[in-house]
Amino acid sequence: MTDTIQQIVSDLTTRARAAARTIAAVSDDQKAQALIAAAAALRAASTEILGANAKDMAAGAEHGLSAAMLDRLKLDPARLESIAAAVEQVAHLADPVGQIIDRTERPNGLVMERVRVPVGVLAIIYESRPNVTADAAALGLRAGNAVILRGGSEAVHSNRAIHAAMIKGVVSAGLPADAVQLVPTQDRAAVGALLAAQGQIDMVIPRGGKSLVARVQEEARVPVLAHLDGICHTYVHAKADPAMAEAIVVNAKMRRTGICGSTETLLIDQDYPDPAGLIGALIDAGCEVRADDMLMEIDPRTIAADEEDWGTEYLEPIVSAKMVSGVDDAIDHIAHYGSQHTESIITADDAAAKAFLAGVDSAIVMHNASTQFADGGEFGLGAEIGIATGRLHARGPVALEGLTTYKWLVHGNGQVRP
């Protein structure tokens, strides 16, 4: 890593820390106004933003980006409007900062309060979607944090234009410009320097594909909020209602196959009455089913699963399917192959549901619902910054509360410790 990159990142984090101290003390209303102004500024800068995006699109086409990547990169008036509207929505979310989590009075008269405060300085590392520039900045700022953004090179012009507009809004509301900073270089060493900035950056949030998340988790000396895989399981129990099971399984796998909450492995209880119906419904919906020996016998259209399939997040219309001997076997399979993201049991048997909900060690465990509900909006949390499968701080869908921490306030009237 060059001294220059080190210096650039050190400068970014120093400014971010100073801005974080300012924003932590800003009122709910002022933060909301800053985001409303940022949304207005995004709309006002549409010509600049769409022009910048056209440059990225042209460069992307020239460099042979795939159609899928170009689609992620592309902005048009409707997409820009939805970015601005999303920023406004975040402005209208309740501010968690200042919330009193609990309060106790001790026998000596000391009053202990736990109060939510911002985490501090967040770094968001993402790929080619320019909307993340606005989304992540809005969520971070709403919870009183300073945000450092590092987007993919493909979107560099779009990100700069979006960032410039947002800053204009933020500053017009009286917040410091350093509240939201964009890393000014696309040198990949800057990512390494951000990940190494222990004590300067409080939390890193990677937004993107598995290789990005894996790199961040591997290199980071700073806490990371992320999920690497979404190998979600749906377990159809012996006592599942077949109509409900079919509807949920097809939805869980096929509604959108590319999201992290889509089911990748179907576990069918050996005593479930209609496995053929389930497998058939998936295949009829256009899903490839990679099955174990027992399930292969049921439908000749299935293909043989191998060991690797049980640990694969397809993100495509493919599902692995296995017969299990009961709840414990399902729980064991999930413990061995799962990614602690989202799992669901379909059953009319409350005892089985209870055992599954207790025994599965995932961020989200569901009963009689589609794993595709694994989303902060669906959980009523407002916009989410992502889904975390780590065990500490925040788990599952992470929204504003996950971007805060707490401190203890102790109110005394002269107490000394005996």
Place this chain on the structure above:
Amino acid sequence: MTDTIQQIVSDLTTRARAAARTIAAVSDDQKAQALIAAAAALRAASTEILGANAKDMAAGAEHGLSAAMLDRLKLDPARLESIAAAVEQVAHLADPVGQIIDRTERPNGLVMERVRVPVGVLAIIYESRPNVTADAAALGLRAGNAVILRGGSEAVHSNRAIHAAMIKGVVSAGLPADAVQLVPTQDRAAVGALLAAQGQIDMVIPRGGKSLVARVQEEARVPVLAHLDGICHTYVHAKADPAMAEAIVVNAKMRRTGICGSTETLLIDQDYPDPAGLIGALIDAGCEVRADDMLMEIDPRTIAADEEDWGTEYLEPIVSAKMVSGVDDAIDHIAHYGSQHTESIITADDAAAKAFLAGVDSAIVMHNASTQFADGGEFGLGAEIGIATGRLHARGPVALEGLTTYKWLVHGNGQVRP
């Protein structure tokens, strides 16, 4: 690191994970009974434990351990009884596992609950105090975690005897022996292997001096709950009552100088009416005062502070003292030199107190109270595993709740995502 050490640690973590799955599902009562049985087993094994401790003491004397270290190492019937009693106290604490943090029903009928669950596998790395073997095991287990203990070589016989007794109790209550494991080798490479065990160990808690904590924070690839320094500040505001200020400052510094919550820097407002009284009270109590130029003029018994003093945790009857121009100056000094542990303002002015409580970014911020209250017991949390100055997961005194996380349970009746 040798393959053997790697293998030993891998074996420990595999067993711990299996035990963690079992304990996570165990009832509150069964966990409490296991600790009550462990306390009884500690008492029943007093001959073995005191005999083992005598071996450690003899070896320690031979190796020239300091009197202070030998005192930390030493067990006698009274100390062993207090270790057993502490384990019993933990048994009687309320179990956080299973507590519902919040619960919301969505318009589509899905019910989202956040429920406390154990963190999973904890590693405790500590020095020569054998009581930590029992304390840490008890707290970890009470919150449903599997615990891996790695104590200092000086206490190896004591730790083995305490561990053996506790396991006897734990097993008699029907819990797996692997719930509490002691690393079977004193090879220092084992610590490195524990710290690198990403995904196998969920949290590392170092208990000991600064060099231990620094090594753990530097090397760990696993989340660490700790504080490196306790450079605590007491700020005596212009509107402080002098009698209260003197009583609190002397207590905050001198009650026990060796604990992390003792005040290391005194900030005196330039408009505080009686700085000489404060400085004099400290010196009269036997404290060395290292002062800035302004305060040196006030009392000839002070000595000159240098830059290093502002960032030093003395843990001795020494305090650094500085005159500040007001609340903002105090906050700035703390932001620059502090360790985000515990700071206190002494004032009768509510606006000043409010500004200090809001503006100081520490785990604990106090008003009109001694920083020596920075302790889980004083906060009403029961026994603490330690004090954390990191920003994520748990901050300040960490007790049972800090050894848990949560998962989301989603209760449906057939919902699919549109």
